[in-house]
Amino acid sequence: MRIAKSRPVAFALIALLALPMAGCAGRGGGLKKGDVPYIARDVGTLYTLAKTRLDQGRYKEAAVLFDEVERQHPYSIWARRAQLMSAFSYYMDTDYTQSIQSAQRFLAVHPGNRDAPYAYYLVALGYYEQIADVTRDQKITQQALDALGELVRRYPNTKYAADARLKIDLVRDHLAGKEMEIGRFYETRGQWLAATLRFRAVVDGYQTTTHVPEALMRLTETYLALGVPEEAQKSAAVLGANYPGTDWYKRAYKLMEDHPYKPTAPLAAGELPIPVGFKDAQPIAPGTPGVAAKDEGRGSTGTSNTGGAGNGPIPK
Numbered sequence: 001m002r003i004a005k006s007r008p009v010a011f012a013l014i015a016l017l018a019l020p021m022a023g024c025a026g027r028g029g030g031l032k033k034g035d036v037p038y039i040a041r042d043v044g045t046l047y048t049l050a051k052t053r054l055d056q057g058r059y060k061e062a063a064v065l066f067d068e069v070e071r072q073h074p075y076s077i078w079a080r081r082a083q084l085m086s087a088f089s090y091y092m093d094t095d096y097t098q099s100i101q102s103a104q105r106f107l108a109v110h111p112g113n114r115d116a117p118y119a120y121y122l123v124a125l126g127y128y129e130q131i132a133d134v135t136r137d138q139k140i141t142q143q144a145l146d147a148l149g150e151l152v153r154r155y156p157n158t159k160y161a162a163d164a165r166l167k168i169d170l171v172r173d174h175l176a177g178k179e180m181e182i183g184r185f186y187e188t189r190g191q192w193l194a195a196t197l198r199f200r201a202v203v204d205g206y207q208t209t210t211h212v213p214e215a216l217m218r219l220t221e222t223y224l225a226l227g228v229p230e231e232a233q234k235s236a237a238v239l240g241a242n243y244p245g246t247d248w249y250k251r252a253y254k255l256m257e258d259h260p261y262k263p264t265a266p267l268a269a270g271e272l273p274i275p276v277g278f279k280d281a282q283p284i285a286p287g288t289p290g291v292a293a294k295d296e297g298r299g300s301t302g303t304s305n306t307g308g309a310g311n312g313p314i315p316k
Helices: 007-016 043-055 059-072 077-092 096-109 116-128 139-154 159-188 192-205 212-226 229-242 247-258
Strands: none
Touching: 043 059, 043 077, 059 077, 077 096, 077 116, 096 116, 116 139, 116 159, 139 159, 159 192, 159 212, 192 212, 212 229, 212 247, 229 247
8 A cells, every 4th residue: 555645735835835026046957966066145145046046846945935034034033934935845846754854943932833734744755755655664654643643632723733634544554554564464364363452452452544454354263163162152243233244244244153152151150161072070179078080081981990989088
């Protein structure tokens, strides 16, 4: 599963940040990806040149020039805006690590700025765009979930939070898919308990994701394999109650038909369970004198192995 890209959303937001400035754009076509030599320029010329490169789709050059605005004019009001524009330019250049670092630097210096929600949004998008297939490590996925959650927690009424909520659902579904991937891996190798723990984690921790029906069916399989049909019956019942029309329920129903659950009758008060393999044995408390259990393996005729009567006292 590959989560959809968010670049169009972010690109639409650039209008909020890129204010037009007058001034000569200059000649910046020779910029490379390396460090830019320090050439003193006024803030208007430098910022406008960076914005021009951004509009031309030359995102790396734009990011470097926005960084130059901050370096050459750190106390200008445009330095603060250039920091955020640099983060956006790196994002558009798919340099997500650098984009995250630039946005986090902005938040460290200007935590209460009105553009802080957008900076948090860029951080979250930087992690979100790096989410890998479920066969890969999901550390980045968890970081994306944390960053999106932080944005929603801090700025719940912004349009960035609205988009973040949608992405949170997708990220959680992705994490649940990873748990299912590992669970199926264990199941194919007969590691039933390890598989059960993974499927249980999906049912308990990702209840709103699309993977829950399959997880319940897999739990039916693994519980039967573990020899606990009562738990298998419960999983199948939950699956039937919540997802009655799915193929997963049909499979679970067929499994329970092939392996019907027969509940054991409860023991009466004071009754002890009969050991398996001794059909007519009568359990007695340890050390109780009296009747000795029949020696089923010898075809006992009612006498003890010592030659005395089967009902006689135990020799001392």
